[in-house]
Amino acid sequence: MGIAFEIVTILIGIEHLGIMVLEMFASPAKQAKAFDMEESFLRQKAARVSMANQGIYNGMLGALLIVSQFIFPGITAIMVGRLLLIFVAVVGLYGALTATKKIWLFQFIPAVIGLILSL
Numbered sequence: 001m002g003i004a005f006e007i008v009t010i011l012i013g014i015e016h017l018g019i020m021v022l023e024m025f026a027s028p029a030k031q032a033k034a035f036d037m038e039e040s041f042l043r044q045k046a047a048r049v050s051m052a053n054q055g056i057y058n059g060m061l062g063a064l065l066i067v068s069q070f071i072f073p074g075i076t077a078i079m080v081g082r083l084l085l086i087f088v089a090v091v092g093l094y095g096a097l098t099a100t101k102k103i104w105l106f107q108f109i110p111a112v113i114g115l116i117l118s119l
Contacts, residue, residue, distance in 0.1 A: 002118070008117055009066075009081045009084075012088060012111060013064070013066035015106070015110070016065065017058075017059060017063070019058045019062070022055075023055030023058060024059075028043045028048075061084065068084060081118060082118050085115050085118070089108055089115065092106075092111055
């Protein structure tokens with residue numbers, strides 16, 4: 001397995017842990033800036049709960065991306081990493097089309113780079 005693939009996969013995992021922190025614990029003002037959303041919307045209780053719920057998913061994805069590179073041997077680590085990076089790429093593409101174009105840069109492109117490095 002290429003060291004570049006491992007590094008990129010782990011960095012994407014760390015990024016998703018950071019996204020989790022923003023979604024679960026950041027103030028509505030910081031969330032609004034990070035996610036290009038209206039702060040007034042993010043102050044609503046339902047939006048706060050929804051963001052926290054989404055944060056759990058991002059945190060689990062981040063943890064899996066990181067752990068997969070340490071607990072699985074050889075080709076299994078590559079295959080699991082690829083599967084998780086495909087998830088990130090699909091979600092990143094959907095998010096870029098529906099939410100904010102920044103997702104293209106921060107999620108979709110890094111995932112595609114990771115997938116290319118896994119070949």
